[in-house]
Structures are given as structure tokens and as C-alpha cells.
Amino acid sequence: MKKRMVALVSIVTAVSIMAGCQSSSSTSANEPTKLVIAARGGTHVTAMEAVKETFEQEHNAQIEILGLEAADLKQKVSLDSTSKNGAYDLIMADDPWMPEFGEAGIFANLSELGVEADADFEESSLALGKHPYETGDLYALPFAGNVQLFFYNKELLDKHSLSVPQTWEEVVNAANTIQASGDGAGYVIRGQQGNPIVSDFLPIFWAHGGQVFDDNWNAQLDSEAGRKALDTYINLLAAGVNYEQTDIVSSVSEGRAAMALGWPSWFISEGKASANYAPIPSKASASDAEASTGMIGNWMMGVAANSENKELAAKFLTFITSSESQKVMAQHGGVPTRKSVYLDSELSAKFEHFPVQLEALQNSVARPRTTKWSLVEEALGAELSAAIAGTKSIEDALASANHAINQIMQ
Amino acid sequence: MYSRRRFQWAMLAPVILLLIGLTVFPFIYTVSSSFTDHYYLAGDSKQFIGIANYKRLLQDQLFLQAIWNTVKFMLLAVSIETALGLAIALLVESMRRGKKVLRVSLLIPSLLPPVTVALIWQMMLSNHNGIINHLLGWFGAGPFNFLMDVNLAFRTILFIDIWQWTPFAFLLLYAALQAVPRSQYEAARVDGAGKLNIFTHITLPNIIPTLLLVILLRTIDTFRLFDKVNILTGGGPANSTMTVTQYIYRHGVFNLQVGYGAAASVIMVALVLAFTVFYIKRSIGGSEQDGHR
Numbered sequence: 001m002k003k004r005m006v007a008l009v010s011i012v013t014a015v016s017i018m019a020g021c022q023s024s025s026s027t028s029a030n031e032p033t034k035l036v037i038a039a040r041g042g043t044h045v046t047a048m049e050a051v052k053e054t055f056e057q058e059h060n061a062q063i064e065i066l067g068l069e070a071a072d073l074k075q076k077v078s079l080d081s082t083s084k085n086g087a088y089d090l091i092m093a094d095d096p097w098m099p100e101f102g103e104a105g106i107f108a109n110l111s112e113l114g115v116e117a118d119a120d121f122e123e124s125s126l127a128l129g130k131h132p133y134e135t136g137d138l139y140a141l142p143f144a145g146n147v148q149l150f151f152y153n154k155e156l157l158d159k160h161s162l163s164v165p166q167t168w169e170e171v172v173n174a175a176n177t178i179q180a181s182g183d184g185a186g187y188v189i190r191g192q193q194g195n196p197i198v199s200d201f202l203p204i205f206w207a208h209g210g211q212v213f214d215d216n217w218n219a220q221l222d223s224e225a226g227r228k229a230l231d232t233y234i235n236l237l238a239a240g241v242n243y244e245q246t247d248i249v250s251s252v253s254e255g256r257a258a259m260a261l262g263w264p265s266w267f268i269s270e271g272k273a274s275a276n277y278a279p280i281p282s283k284a285s286a287s288d289a290e291a292s293t294g295m296i297g298n299w300m301m302g303v304a305a306n307s308e309n310k311e312l313a314a315k316f317l318t319f320i321t322s323s324e325s326q327k328v329m330a331q332h333g334g335v336p337t338r339k340s341v342y343l344d345s346e347l348s349a350k351f352e353h354f355p356v357q358l359e360a361l362q363n364s365v366a367r368p369r370t371t372k373w374s375l376v377e378e379a380l381g382a383e384l385s386a387a388i389a390g391t392k393s394i395e396d397a398l399a400s401a402n403h404a405i406n407q408i409m410q
Numbered sequence: 411m412y413s414r415r416r417f418q419w420a421m422l423a424p425v426i427l428l429l430i431g432l433t434v435f436p437f438i439y440t441v442s443s444s445f446t447d448h449y450y451l452a453g454d455s456k457q458f459i460g461i462a463n464y465k466r467l468l469q470d471q472l473f474l475q476a477i478w479n480t481v482k483f484m485l486l487a488v489s490i491e492t493a494l495g496l497a498i499a500l501l502v503e504s505m506r507r508g509k510k511v512l513r514v515s516l517l518i519p520s521l522l523p524p525v526t527v528a529l530i531w532q533m534m535l536s537n538h539n540g541i542i543n544h545l546l547g548w549f550g551a552g553p554f555n556f557l558m559d560v561n562l563a564f565r566t567i568l569f570i571d572i573w574q575w576t577p578f579a580f581l582l583l584y585a586a587l588q589a590v591p592r593s594q595y596e597a598a599r600v601d602g603a604g605k606l607n608i609f610t611h612i613t614l615p616n617i618i619p620t621l622l623l624v625i626l627l628r629t630i631d632t633f634r635l636f637d638k639v640n641i642l643t644g645g646g647p648a649n650s651t652m653t654v655t656q657y658i659y660r661h662g663v664f665n666l667q668v669g670y671g672a673a674a675s676v677i678m679v680a681l682v683l684a685f686t687v688f689y690i691k692r693s694i695g696g697s698e699q700d701g702h703r
Contacts, residue, residue, distance in 0.1 A: 071664055078451060078666055104451035191558060193646025242558045247538040256538070374665050382472065382649055389560035389648040 032062040035313055038077050038088040040299055041067030043265060043333030044144055050332040051325045055316055063316065070094060077304075081106045086306035089313040092143060095128040095298045100371040102131030107139035107302035113314035115141070118338075120323065122361050125298050125337045133369040140302030141321045142337035146263050147360045148203060148295040149353075154276045156184060156258045164278050168207050168232050169285040171259060175239035178258045185257035187240035188248045189233065193385040196244070198377045200261055201384055202367070203293040205229040208284045212368050212376070212405075219405035221380065222398040228284065230387055230394045237388055249274065263297065264357055265335065271351040279360045296364035298337065372408050379404035444673035450666035463673035473674065475649050476657040477681065479564070483653065484632040484685065487571050492624055494572065495579025500613075502580075503587045513584070520577040524637035531570050532557075532642055560647045567638050567651055575631070579624045586620035587613070626689040633682050654678045 039045055045067040052063040066088075068076060074097060080087050081104060093101055101107060110116075110129075117126055117138050125142035127134040152164060156178055165171040175186025190200040202212075210225030220226070240258075243251060249266045251257035253274035267275050280293040301320070303313040319325060326334060326341045330351065336342055342358040367373060380401050387397035444463055448456035467473045502512055519527070534541050535556040546552035556566040594612045603611070614621075636655040639645060645652035645660075654674065662671015 075663060081451065082453060100451065106451075191647070192644055193649070194644040196644075197646075241537065242555060243537055244558070247536055250538050378660060378665075382646070385646040386648040389646075389650075391560060391648040 030060075032056065032060045033309055033312055034062045034064060035089040035309060035316055036087060037063065037065045037090040037092070037301075038073060038080075038304075039065050039067055039092045040070060040073055040094070044092065044299060047329035047332045047334035048320060050334075051320065051328050055319045059312060059315065061312060061316070077101075077106065078104075081304075081306065083306060085308055086304045088304050089307040089309050090317060091302055091304050093140060093300045093302070095296065095300055096367045096373045096377075098128055098131065098140065098300060099133065099369050099373070101302075102136070102139055103371050105305055107131075108305045108307070108310055108314075110138040110141070110303065110314065110317070113303060113310055115314050115318055120338045120340050121321075122337055122339055122342075122358070124296055124361055124364050124366070128296070128298055128366060129300050129302070133366070140300035141317055142298045143301040143321060144299040144335040145337035145357070145361055146265070146297040146299065146335055147357060147364045148199070148261055148280060148297065149264055149277045149356065149360055150259065150280045151252055151262050151267050151275045151277050152259045153184075153252050153255045153257070156255055159183065164276075165259070165281055167281050167283045167285050167288070168204055171281060172232060172235050172239065175236055175259060179239040184255060185240040185251065186259070187236040188251055188257045188260040189237050189240065189242050189388070190244065190248060190261070191237070191242040191385065191388050192244055194381040195377055196381075197384045197388075198381045199295060199297070201229070201233055202365075203261060203280045203295055204232055206291050206365055207280070207282055207288075207293045208232070209289065209291060212380075213370075213409075217370070217409050219402040219409070221405065222395075222402035226398045227394055230384070230398060232284070233384075234388060234394070242388065264353060265333070268351075268353050269333070270331075271353075273353060277353060277356060279356060279363065282363070292363045292365045294360040294364040296361065296366050370409070375408045376405050379408060440672045440675055443669050444676050446669040448667075448669035448672070450668050456669065459669070463670050464677070466670070467673055467677060472649060472652060473654075473657055476645075476652045476654045477677075479649075479651065480633060480635070480653045480655075481681075481685075483564070483568060483571075483635060484629055486568055487575070487632045488625055488628045490568075490572050491576045491579045491628055492621065494576045495581075495624065496583050496621070498576070498580045499584040499587055500609075502584060516580060517577045519574045520581075522574070524574070525641065527570065527574050528638045528641035531638075535566065535642075557642050558647055560650050563643050563647055563651050567635075567642060570638055570642075571632065571635065575628065579628065582620055582624050583617060586617040590616040622689050622692055626686055629686050629689070630682060633678065633685070654681075 037048070039048065045065050048063075048065055052065070055061060056063055073092065074094075077088065077091050077093070091101075091106065093107075115138065117130075121142055122145060125145050129138055129140035129142060130136045131139050150164075157164065157174065160174075160177050160181065160183075162174045162177065165174050171187065177186070178184060179186035190196045205212075205221075205226060208225040208229040210223060210229055211220050214220055241251070243257075245262075245266060248257075248260045248262060252260050252262075253267065261280060264277070267273050267277065282290045282293045301317060303310050303317060307313050321337070323338050323340050326336045326338055327344060327347060328334075330336055330341060330347055335357075336354075339358065341347060342354045348354050368376070370376065383392070383397040383401035383404070386392040386400075387394055392400065443456075445458055445460060446456040447459050447462075498516065502509055502516075505512070522530075533539075535543075537543060537553050537555055542556070543553040546554065554562060556562050590613060594616075595608060598608050598612055634655055635653050636659065639651050639653050639656045640659065643651040645656045655678070658671050658674045658678065661667050661674065
């Protein structure tokens with residue numbers, strides 16, 4: 001009796017399992033294919049959420065977007081890259097990560113997946129997705145076309161009969177005037193050690209004719225341009241304050257500070273800007289030569305090399321970076337990377353900053369394309385921080401930065 | 411007898427396996443990685459480089475400063491938190507009313523996740539809209555740039571840590587105070603002992619094991635200080651808040667230099683052991699003595 005019972009239970013179990021397998025295979029044909037996107041959190045996710053449904057319906061797909069903080073995103077993507085079957089199908093990457101990710105083979109070659117470079121993308125943005133930079137194969141497309149701008153409080157400048165500064169010498173003078181009047185801080189630097197201070201300093205360094213590296217990857221911080229730029233930066237701090245992002249935005253927007261550098265998304269939301277903006281001054285003084293100074297900070301998107309759904313992921317990448325999608329996403333905080341979107345008359349009327357942003361993108365500068373940029377930024381950030389804190393002289397800080405960066409690049 | 415021993419091993423096996431998987435293997439892997447140039451994105455192409463990582467670390471001024479900052483932070487935080495925790499415990503113990511409410515409300519900061527604590531303080535310390543600078547403004551002081559002033563950043567992080575973890579010291583010490591036999595106090599009072607004498611001759615000897623435990627736990631924990639620094643200052647300004655864990659994170663985790671980060675981790679473990687071996691010995695010695703009694 002006992003044996004019969006055991007046999008019966010076994011048969012029932014086996015039949016159930018088989019039936020289960022059958023039913024799952026029969027439904028899997030209609031089940032949507034899931035694509036997982038490792039994305040930078042915030043408005044990028046909101047923008048994608050606004051358009052993804054169209055793609056899901058057209059391709060019987062389900063798009064899951066994981067919004068992550070930047071450092072977390074880099075870490076998760078890197079750790080997942082060595083798995084045979086990756087957890088992510090599409091990956092967003094900050095553009096300075098591209099050389100490192102390209103070298104490590106994290107992204108699939110887009111040309112092999114039928115995705116071609118489109119001339120409508122702003123050239124400076126498109127170049128970031130190629131490995132090697134500008135000349136190599138295409139591995140990622142520009143998703144968000146961030147570029148740094150110069151933000152100012154018009155009322156404060158007008159009150160002191162100051163026009164929008166065109167050179168860094170004029171910025172320092174204007175900042176001194178406003179600071180001395182007691183109406184507010186003349187200028188706000190973003191001096192937190194690490195990426196913030198480096199991003200805040202480099203445009204000034206470039207305007208002084210500086211380059212982080214020469215053609216042989218030797219550090220060039222300890223130079224005449226470096227010393228003048230850091231002196232300017234310290235003078236700006238003397239004529240103002242040192243805040244982090246939230247305080248920069250609120251102080252300039254509310255007229256408690258006059259000028260600062262920043263990313264468009266900090267000040268501009270749904271076409272409304274809380275402060276006035278202009279391209280970053282491109283010269284140290286009126287007699288100096290012009291240089292490109294707008295730091296490009298695009299968020300790129302590519303197909304993960306270890307994705308099991310590369311073809312579908314490539315289709316989504318084409319879809320999400322298309323002109324049509326970018327036009328919709330712009331209404332939800334997206335930052336276009338296509339010229340046609342920036343020049344669209346309807347959008348330009350609503351988003352008045354588009355012409356300035358396109359101009360800044362076209363004259364932008366990419367941070368040096370090296371796999372070791374994160375380490376370089378770390379070393380430079382520490383020395384710049386020491387210089388503005390007064391624990392090191394300008395000369396010592398730049399000499400130390402040069403030494404540290406050269407060691408990293410060895 | 412044999413089967414009983416086998417049963418004991420069978421019962422212990424899951425714990426032993428867990429210990430090997432979660433402690434022994436990672437430790438051996440970390441130590442062996444520290445002698446290689448392992449860069450995570452380079453896959454398996456790591457090479458044995460001897461003690462090169464250790465040499466580089468000990469020549470790196472930033473790492474040495476991170477060690478000094480961490481040790482300084484540990485000494486200050488542990489001593490202040492323990493002293494304050496003890497003072498509050500004695501105060502609450504001596505109270506006749508409101509003990510329960512105070513006990514619960516005092517514990518709230520230590521119940522919060524470190525990341526939440528860091529974000530809350532970031533908002534409160536904001537130069538422009540932070541409540542602390544607003545409050546100071548009413549008294550005609552400030553505004554202070556708490557997190558970006560090289561003279562204030564370290565002290566600010568220290569203050570936040572003390573705010574968060576003093577309740578932890580209080581909790582353990584308060585529990586220890588409850589266990590002191592009342593008869594000893596009564597006998598001392600009958601003999602005419604003063605408050606100071608009662609504290610030094612009765613209270614303190616009775617709570618010494620707990621006091622050492624608090625010091626041990628806080629020492630280990632302050633060495634691992636990370637979230638507050640990473641969120642609030644990023645190690646700056648001018649590396650004044652750079653800690654060993656922040657250094658390890660930047661190199662080993664964010665920049666994926668596993669070998670180099672592992673070497674820094676091994677040095678950190680050695681330092682923690684150096685600072686805690688005294689307390690561990692005391693604890694083990696104490697429990698062994700208890701066992702022999």
C-alpha cells in the first residue's frame with residue numbers, strides 16, 4: 001500500500017512538472033522580451049519612461065530602467081561586465097568613462113548590430129561614443145547632451161551696470177565689484193574635492209590656454225597657464241564663496257550670488273531657467289586668444305557586450321536616441337544630442353536655452369580621453385582643493401598634481 | 411561517543427562552511443590579491459608583483475594622511491562617545507521620572523542608517539538654506555562653511571559621528587549600570603562613602619567589562635567610517651577628511667584596482683588589530699577566567 005502511494009505521488013509530480021514545462025513554453029512565445037537598462041537616475045529615467053511604451057508595444061518588449069547614482073552605476077556595470085550573461089542589456093555611461101569601458105569591451109560594437117553613426121547627432125557628442133575617441137568604431141550613442149554653461153543673476157549684474165563677462169578677467173572684476181558692494185557673493189566656485197572642483201576649474205584652465213596633457217601624455221598642469229588659471233580661481237573664491245551644487249543653484253537663482261558655472265539641468269527645468277545663462281568665457285583677457293571652454297559631459301548609451309538580447313537592445317538604442325524620441329523626452333527633462341531637435345522651431349520657442357546650448361556643444365571640450373581619467377581627476381582634485389584651502393601654494397599644488405598625474409600615467 | 415561527536419560536527423558544519431565562505435576565503439583572497447596588479451576590468455590577466463602595492467601605499471602621502479586622519483578620528487570619537495555615553499547613562503540612572511521616554515528618544519540617532527544621517531546633516535549644514543546656519547544667524551554668528559572649510563570639515567564629521575553613536579555607548583553602559591548589585595551601594599552609603607568614591611570604587615569596577623566592550627566596538631566601527639565622508643566631503647577639503655576606507659573605496663571599488671585596494675585593506679585590518687588586540691585579549695582573558703571559576 002505504501003509503495004503504491006509513493007508511486008502514485010511520483011507519477012502525479014512528474015506529470016505536473018511536464019505540464020508546467022509545457023504551459024510555460026507555450027506562453028513564452030507571447031511573453032514580452034525584457035530589456036534591462038542600467039541608467040543614471042533622475043531626469044534621464046523620467047525622460048525614458050515617457051517614451052518607452054511606444055517601443056514596448058511595437059516590439060512586444062518590456063523595458064525595465066534601473067536609475068542609479070553615478071558611482072554606483074559605474075561600479076555595478078563594471079562588476080557585471082565579467083559575467084557571461086549580463087544583468088543589463090543597455091548601459092548608460094558618463095562620457096569620461098568611455099575609454100575605460102571601450103578598452104574593457106563592456107559595450108558591443110554598434111556597427112556590427114546595424115546601428116550606424118547618424119550625421120544628425122552633434123559631432124562633438126558622437127565622437128565620444130567611438131573607441132578610440134573620434135576615429136574608432138561606434139560603441140555608444142549620445143543620450144543626453146550636457147555641456148557646462150556660465151550662469152549669472154541678471155538683476156545683480158544690471159544693478160551694478162555690468163554686462164555679461166566675456167573674459168575671465170572681466171568675471172573677476174565683476175565679482176569683486178558685487179562682493180565689495182555687499183549685495184551678495186560675486187562668484188560661487190564648486191570646490192568640493194574630486195570631480196566637482198576639477199569640472200569647475202578646467203574651463204578656466206582651458207581659457208588660459210592650458211591642456212591637461214601634451215601629445216605624449218605628460219601632465220601640463222604645472223605651467224604658466226596652470227598658475228594663471230589657479231590664481232584666477234583663487235581670486236574668484238576671494239570674491240565669493242565655495243558651495244556645493246544645491247547652494248550654487250539657490251544662491252545664483254535667488255540673487256544672493258552673481259555668477260557660477262553649472263550644468264543646464266541644474267538651473268533649467270521644463271524650459272524655464274531660474275538664472276540667466278551664456279557660453280563660458282573663452283578667453284583669459286581681451287588680448288588673449290579664444291579657446292573652447294565648455295566642458296562636455298554627455299551621458300552615452302550602448303548595448304552591453306554580454307547582453308542576451310543584443311539585437312533588440314540595439315533597436316531600442318536607435319529608438320531612444322531618435323529625433324522623435326528626443327523631442328518627446330525634451331518635454332520631460334531630456335537633454336537632446338541631435339541638431340534637428342535643437343533647431344526645431346516649436347521646441348526652440350519653448351526651450352529658449354536650446355540655441356545657447358547647441359552653440360556650447362559645438363564649441364565644447366572633452367576631458368582627456370584616457371582609461372585613467374578617474375585617477376587623474378582624483379589626484380588633480382586633491383591638489384586643487386589644497387590650493388584653495390591654502391594648505392599649499394599655487395606652485396606647490398600644481399607641481400604635486402603634475403607629479404601625481406605623471407605617476408598615474410606611467 | 412563516536413556518533414555523538416559526528417552529530418556535533420554535523421550541527422557545526424553549516425556554521426563552519428559559512429565562516430569559510432564569508433570570512434576565511436575572502437580574507438585569503440584579499441591577502442593574495444594584495445600581491446598582484448589585479449585590475450578588475452582586465453579580467454584574469456593579473457600578475458604577481460610581490461610587495462610593490464605595499465611599497466607604493468607607504469610612499470603615498472595621501473594614504474599616510476588617510477591613516478593619520480582615521481587614527482585621530484578614532485581616538486577622538488571613541489573617547490568622547492564613551493565618556494558622553496557614560497555621563498548620560500549615569501544621569502538617566504539617577505533620574506526618578508522620565509527614564510523610559512528619555513531612553514527611547516536618546517536611541518533614535520543610532521537607529522538611523524548612516525547614509526540617511528549623512529544626507530540629513532548635509533541639508534541641515536547647507537550654507538545657504540541649512541537650518542544650522544539659520545539658527546546661528548539669529549545669534550549673529552556665521553554663516554559657516556562646515557563641510558568645505560579646511561578647519562571645520564573634520565570636526566563637523568566628528569560631531570555628527572558623536573551625535574549618532576553616543577546613544578549606542580549609552581545603551582550598553584546603562585544596561586551595565588542596571589546590573590550593579592544595589593547592596594554594594596547601600597553598604598558604601600552606610601560606611602559614609604561620597605558620590606565620587608562610590609563611582610570610582612563600586613560603579614566603575616562593575617562596569618569595566620562593558621566599558622571595554624564599548625571601546626572595542628566603537629574602535630572597530632570608527633575605523634570603518636565611510637558613508638559620512640563619502641557623502642559629505644569626498645575626503646576633502648585638502649584631504650582633511652580622507653579616511654582609509656574612503657581611500658580603499660576610491661582605488662579598489664570605484665577605480666577597480668583590486669590588488670592595490672586589497673593591499674590597503676590588509677594594512678587597515680592590521681591597524682584595527684593593533685588598536686583592538688588589547689581589548690580582545692582582555693575580553694577573551696576575562697571569559698576564560700569566568701569559565702575556570
